[in-house]
Structure formats: C-alpha cells, structure tokens
Amino acid sequence: MNRVKLSVSQAIIKFLSNQYVERDKIEHQFFAGCFGIFGHGNVGGIGQALHQYPEFRFFQARNEQAMVHSAVAYTKMKNRLSTMVCTSSIGPGATNMITGAALATINRLPVLLLPGDIFATRKVDPVLQQLESTSTQDISVNDCFKPVSKYWDRINRPEQLTSSLMAAMRVLTSPSETGTVTLCLPQDVQAEAFDFSKDLFEKRIWYIPRPVPEQELLLRAASSIRKSKKPLIIAGGGVLYSEASKVLEEFVSQTGIPICETFAGKGSLPYDHPLNLGAAGATGTDGANIISSESDLIIGIGTRYSDFTTASKTAFQNEQVRFLNINVSEFDAFKNGALSLIGDAKSTLLALKAILGDYTTDPEFQTRIKSLNESWDKKVQAAYFYKEDEDKLPCQSEIIGAVNNFSGPKDVVLCAAGSLPGDLHKLWRTRDPKGFHLEYGYSCMGYEIAGGLGAKMASPDREIYVMIGDGSYLMMSTEIVTSIQEGYKLTIILINNNGFASIGGLSKSLGTEGFGTSYQYRNQITGQLDGGFLPVDLAENAKSLGAKVIIAKGMNDFQNALKESKEYPMTTVIYTETQPETKLERYGDSWWEVPVSEVSQKSAVQEAFKKMEKQQKKQRQFI
Structure with a gap:
C-alpha cells in the first residue's frame, strides 16, 4: 500500500521536513523549523503535529509579527537558501502576521505562513474571532494576506493539500517570484485525517538555477x-x-x-x-x-x-x-x-x-x-571621532564609529528604521558581504530585535549588533525573551531619542515643527504634547525581560560597555543617550520626496513647499 493516514497538519510538517534546495551542487535543508504562538485555531492541529515530530524544531515566539521578522532575517542571512515557517491561531494572531508578510514580499524574501482559519464545515457559525460578511460566507480575516503574499491558498479539504504544497514550494524557491506564501488552514481541516500518498513525503530537492541571458x-x-x-x-x-x-x-x-x-x-x-x-x-x-x-x-x-x-x-x-x-x-x-x-x-x-x-x-x-x-573615508573618520568631554553626550555618528571600530570583520550590524539607517548607510565600514543587515524595503519599526534573533540563528558564529532607537524598541522588544530562552546572544545598542527622532527631523524640514513626534506629557495650558519628557525607564524595561543591561553615560562608558558585553554569554542591552539634532547632512544634491502642504499660514511650510517644487523640476521618467 503506497498511502499513509495522517492528519492534514501532520502531513504538512512531514512534507516540510523533507524539502531541500540545491545551488552550485550544495544542498541546504530549506526549512530550519517553525516559529509559533498557539491558540484555539492551531493548537490541536499544527501544534499537535509539531509535538509529534520534534525533529522539526519549534521556537516559541512572543509576538506574531515579530516571529515573521525573525524568519525574514534568518532567510536574508542565508541568502534565501533556507527559511522558517510561522504558525498562528485564527483571528488577531493571524492578522498580526500581515505586517511581516508585507515586509517579506517587498524585500523578495521567502517565508511560509500557516495561519489558522474558520471552520470549513461551517457547522458552527460564527466561531470565535470570525469576521462575518453579509455578502459571502467564503471570507475570513486571512483574505487580508492576499495582496501581500506571492502565493495564497485556503485548504478547505485534505485532497487540496498536495497540489497546494507543491505550488507553495515552487514560489518559495523561485529567485524571481519569491516572497510570502500563505496557506490558510481551517481549524477543523487541520485535524482531519486523510490517506496521503507516501511519495509526498520523500526527500525532494528543488534546484536553484543560475540563468544566463541570451x-x-x-x-x-x-x-x-x-x-x-x-x-x-x-x-x-x-x-x-x-x-x-x-x-x-x-x-x-x-x-x-x-x-x-x-x-x-x-x-x-x-x-x-x-x-x-x-x-x-x-x-x-x-x-x-x-x-x-x-x-x-x-x-x-x-x-x-x-x-x-x-x-x-x-x-x-x-x-x-x-x-x-x-x-x-x-x-x-x-x-x-x-x-x-x-x-x-x-x-x-x-x-x-x-x-x-x-x-x-x-x-x-x-x-x-x-x-x-x-x-569620503576621511569624512567617515571625522564623523567617528569623539573629542573627550565628560560634559558632552556623544553624537549618533560617534556611537556608530565606536561599534564599527570594536566589531570584528564578520560581525553584523542590524537596523531598520529611524535616523540610524541613513547614518549607517553612509558611515558603516562594511568588510564582509553579510556584515550590514538593513531592512529598508519596508523600513519596519520593531523589526530590529526580532530580526537580530533571526540573524543570530542563521549565523551563530557572528556577533550581532542591533542598533535601535526608543521608538522602535517600545513597539517591539519582546523577542529579547526568545533570544534568552534559546540561548542566542544579541548585543542591543538602545539609543534614547525621547520619541521618533527621524520623523521629528523630517517634520521640521517640512515646516511642521516636529509635531507629535516627541514622548512628552500633555501640556494643560497649550493642550498639546509639549510638556516635560515622559519618565520611561527603558533600561529597567529591558532588564525585566531578562537581558543584562549596561547604562553608558558617555563615550568612555560606551566603549567599556562594548567590551563587557562581548564577554557576557547572553543578550545584552547597552542603554545610552546621544546629542539631539546631530544627524548627518545629505550629500551632493540628494533628495527624498515627501509631500508638503500646498497651502499653509506658516512661513516654514511655505518655504518647504518652494524647495519641494524646485526639486520636483529635476525629476525624470525613463521610458
């Protein structure tokens, strides 16, 4: 008999365990494991299958969006030759992954998502967390994944699984078409048994070609x-x-x-x-x-x-x-x-x-x-240089310089959003092809620590330096816990900007005075958010998540903190502050278009609009 009876979830995990890719005559196991958070929509299906097949490693995440970021960073470090699976329950667990799905597709990076879904049988309707529609029964929140996925399917019957898995692998391993693949799994179908062909579970090698033009x-x-x-x-x-x-x-x-x-x-x-x-x-x-x-x-x-x-x-x-x-x-x-x-x-x-x-x-x-x-390298050296002054906070460029000078040739700096990416793009002296890890296709705040975890999992022999501002840190710092649980050390450089420093600077350049970009109290007199700065203790927050925290009050402290963190075996957060408003200028005639209000009573906005109009005259379309 050439068939084996398995649940749909068991069949999925068994299939994924045996998928490999080959490029340049070197084989790579394509899936390195599964990140997941269990709920009623996947605990009895995919959860049971992962429990049954422990050789397919399960990683317990703290946030569904974050686990997709970790998977993306992992495959980015692996040059798309290996990736991770991410599973969630139906409802908010699933929709939390949409941001990560968009990020993966925009960056042309493969990741497989297995969100739980509503009952295919519809015997119970509506179920918990179901989105009801007055025009159709054939819809759920998982339809939101369609525009951000390179391949999307819903497995309403076990018979559909075989062709869908093969289509998913075709897209995931395609250099030209890769991105997010989403297979929505109704919770009842996940647990349903079926006689699958044994051939489905044989080792399969997907060849990654190197096509040459005519x-x-x-x-x-x-x-x-x-x-x-x-x-x-x-x-x-x-x-x-x-x-x-x-x-x-x-x-x-x-x-x-x-x-x-x-x-x-x-x-x-x-x-x-x-x-x-x-x-x-x-x-x-x-x-x-x-x-x-x-x-x-x-x-x-x-x-x-x-x-x-x-x-x-x-x-x-x-x-x-x-x-x-x-x-x-x-x-x-x-x-x-x-x-x-x-x-x-x-x-x-x-x-x-x-x-x-x-x-x-x-x-x-x-x-x-x-x-x-x-x-240019002389300008970088000047930006790195810190003139010793106990009363002066270092500039962001000087912090970057200290990390770059301390790090090894194969170490990795990782970032995603704020003012740091622009400065790192100009200033980081990259010595290794994988030494600079910026997620800037989506520039997603919150990617940094989760991405650092994925990068470390992909390259455990490298030091990973995550550089992050307080805005991104407060959005998503929970994977510090996962890094400690799994023993993957990160060195996190946490710079307190008291808000969204990058957008604050952009706001000022548009004439809107940094409105709504600082973490300040509501001023009872003005009615605006221009009171004193909020007393958020980021260092204590990181410590509460299990990280070793070192507070660096100046450049000497910061350099010593780098040395101390190198010797510590677990995730370390170096908390520091930098001088405000000391970001690097733009060079040459570089420009980035952000719309400016065409009408305003404020002279700063009027002036910004004139500058935008001047630059727009230089824009060219190439046909």
Whole structure:
C-alpha cells in the first residue's frame, strides 16, 4: 500500500521536513523549523503535529509579527537558501502576521505562513474571532494576506493539500517570484485525517538555477558599456543573494567601472575597495551622488530602484543616461526603460566579463573615483571621532564609529528604521558581504530585535549588533525573551531619542515643527504634547525581560560597555543617550520626496513647499 493516514497538519510538517534546495551542487535543508504562538485555531492541529515530530524544531515566539521578522532575517542571512515557517491561531494572531508578510514580499524574501482559519464545515457559525460578511460566507480575516503574499491558498479539504504544497514550494524557491506564501488552514481541516500518498513525503530537492541571458542581449550590453564614458554600477540585494560579491569585485577591477550600493546591497564590495563610492541615493555619499548625476550608463544589478536609491527620480541627471539592468526578476529588470538582462547576477557578470575582455574605463575617471573613495573615508573618520568631554553626550555618528571600530570583520550590524539607517548607510565600514543587515524595503519599526534573533540563528558564529532607537524598541522588544530562552546572544545598542527622532527631523524640514513626534506629557495650558519628557525607564524595561543591561553615560562608558558585553554569554542591552539634532547632512544634491502642504499660514511650510517644487523640476521618467 503506497498511502499513509495522517492528519492534514501532520502531513504538512512531514512534507516540510523533507524539502531541500540545491545551488552550485550544495544542498541546504530549506526549512530550519517553525516559529509559533498557539491558540484555539492551531493548537490541536499544527501544534499537535509539531509535538509529534520534534525533529522539526519549534521556537516559541512572543509576538506574531515579530516571529515573521525573525524568519525574514534568518532567510536574508542565508541568502534565501533556507527559511522558517510561522504558525498562528485564527483571528488577531493571524492578522498580526500581515505586517511581516508585507515586509517579506517587498524585500523578495521567502517565508511560509500557516495561519489558522474558520471552520470549513461551517457547522458552527460564527466561531470565535470570525469576521462575518453579509455578502459571502467564503471570507475570513486571512483574505487580508492576499495582496501581500506571492502565493495564497485556503485548504478547505485534505485532497487540496498536495497540489497546494507543491505550488507553495515552487514560489518559495523561485529567485524571481519569491516572497510570502500563505496557506490558510481551517481549524477543523487541520485535524482531519486523510490517506496521503507516501511519495509526498520523500526527500525532494528543488534546484536553484543560475540563468544566463541570451547571447545577443549580452553582446548588446557589452556594446553599451564600451560606448559609455562614465558607467556606474548600482549594486542591490540581488548581488548578495546570488553570492556574487567575489565575481563583482573581479568585474569591477577588470573594467574599472565604479559601484555604489543600495541599503540591501551594501557589502557587495568592501568599503575600502578603491572603486566603491559607497551608499547610493537619498542617503548616499557625496561621491556616489556626484557620479550618479554625471553617469551616462547606470548598470543596476539586483536592485528594484526604490525612491531612496533614485533620490526620488532626481539622481540621474545626464541627458544621455541609459540603463542596463541585470536582475533575475523580469519585473525589476525592465524598470527605467532598461536594456534588460534577465538572469542570475553571478552568472551574468561572469558572461559579461568574458565578452568585455580587455575593456576598461578611462584611467582619469578611475583616478577620480579612487579620490572620491578616499575623501569620503576621511569624512567617515571625522564623523567617528569623539573629542573627550565628560560634559558632552556623544553624537549618533560617534556611537556608530565606536561599534564599527570594536566589531570584528564578520560581525553584523542590524537596523531598520529611524535616523540610524541613513547614518549607517553612509558611515558603516562594511568588510564582509553579510556584515550590514538593513531592512529598508519596508523600513519596519520593531523589526530590529526580532530580526537580530533571526540573524543570530542563521549565523551563530557572528556577533550581532542591533542598533535601535526608543521608538522602535517600545513597539517591539519582546523577542529579547526568545533570544534568552534559546540561548542566542544579541548585543542591543538602545539609543534614547525621547520619541521618533527621524520623523521629528523630517517634520521640521517640512515646516511642521516636529509635531507629535516627541514622548512628552500633555501640556494643560497649550493642550498639546509639549510638556516635560515622559519618565520611561527603558533600561529597567529591558532588564525585566531578562537581558543584562549596561547604562553608558558617555563615550568612555560606551566603549567599556562594548567590551563587557562581548564577554557576557547572553543578550545584552547597552542603554545610552546621544546629542539631539546631530544627524548627518545629505550629500551632493540628494533628495527624498515627501509631500508638503500646498497651502499653509506658516512661513516654514511655505518655504518647504518652494524647495519641494524646485526639486520636483529635476525629476525624470525613463521610458
């Protein structure tokens, strides 16, 4: 008999346990385990199956959104060759995962979600936490996952499971189509038994290809490169996911074409490579923005051209500029009217390198790039430098410098939101392709600590430095508990900004004076939130979650805290404060478009609107 009787949940876990991927003749087990929080919608189904199959490791999370962030960070560190499953109950547990689902899909990172769902039989209707509709019975809150999932299904009968699991794996392992996969599991169906084919549970290896564009397109691309005078590579996350850093370095050294890096692509080359101009776009270096503006050929490798990368469509000002995109995703490859090379970054660069042969850019151009690289590093060093003063709080850039100087070459800095990402993008001296971990596709406050946990699980031999402001910390700090439970040490740099410092600065630049962005009491006289600062003790909060807490009152304290935390085996929070309003300037003519009110009685708003109009005149559409 070639069949075995299992519950739907047991079949799912048994199937997932035997899924592998192969790339470059190396096998990877695709699922490293399951994060979960149990409720009535999954405890008797998926919960029972995980209990029955302990070899499929279960990790107890504290927040459903956070566990998706951890899964995303894990797969990001693994270059999409391994991921996690996340399961929740029906209702709020499920909808809590929607933010994480959007984050994964936007960042092109695979994660599998198994939310509980309403009864398929509808014998009891409505059930607890059911969303009722007057127009249809075939709906639940899980339908909200549809727009943020790359594949979505609801398993209303056990017979549907086999084809759905195979479709899910196709999407999860696809370099071009990956993102969130959501399989909604009605709670009664989860526990229902069925005679499944034994073949479903055999070891299955999903091959990850390295497609190469057609030869004719490669020849056209090479011709475009040879004709250009000032080509520039924008290195995106696809470089890292393809593990193409070494090949990119060879390509750049051979051709003399400089690069700049997106948030996701930072680390594509070491920071001190003479042809690395550093951060691109709105949070870019002066060299990257100058050359972006002058370049006649932009070579986008594995980038989706977000508004930060393009400085809201103002970065590329050369009238003759053209685009050449190398991307495994057809959707991204065709952006900006580009000559599109749809293929793997590593294999495509190898093919182009061979065709270009002895081509190289003008030596004077290369000399200029090297000079811009060196001059920028001097600015970084100046931003890192702290002049000893016991009465002066360090600046944010000086804190970044202290962490960077203390960390090892393979250690990881991790961040997601606030003013830190922009400063880190410009200032962090990345020495390893996985040393810079920024979630900036969704820039999700609350990702940081949960993401740090996932990154540490994926690379336990690396130190993970989570840099976070108080706004993000207060949104989601609970996975400190999970890190301690599982023995995954994080070093969390908690900077108290007394509110949303980044948005406060943005608000002031728009003429709205930082309204609603500080953590202050309601002023009984003005009626506004402009009273004294709230007495929130973040250090005691972190201590109550089980972390070791070190309070650093100045730079000497902070440097000593880094040394102390390195020796401590469990998660450590270094609490510090920085000087307010000391963020780095923008360099070159970089800009990020945020709407300004067209009419206002406030002169600051009127002035901000005029500045926006001036920049909008530089915006270009490339067709």
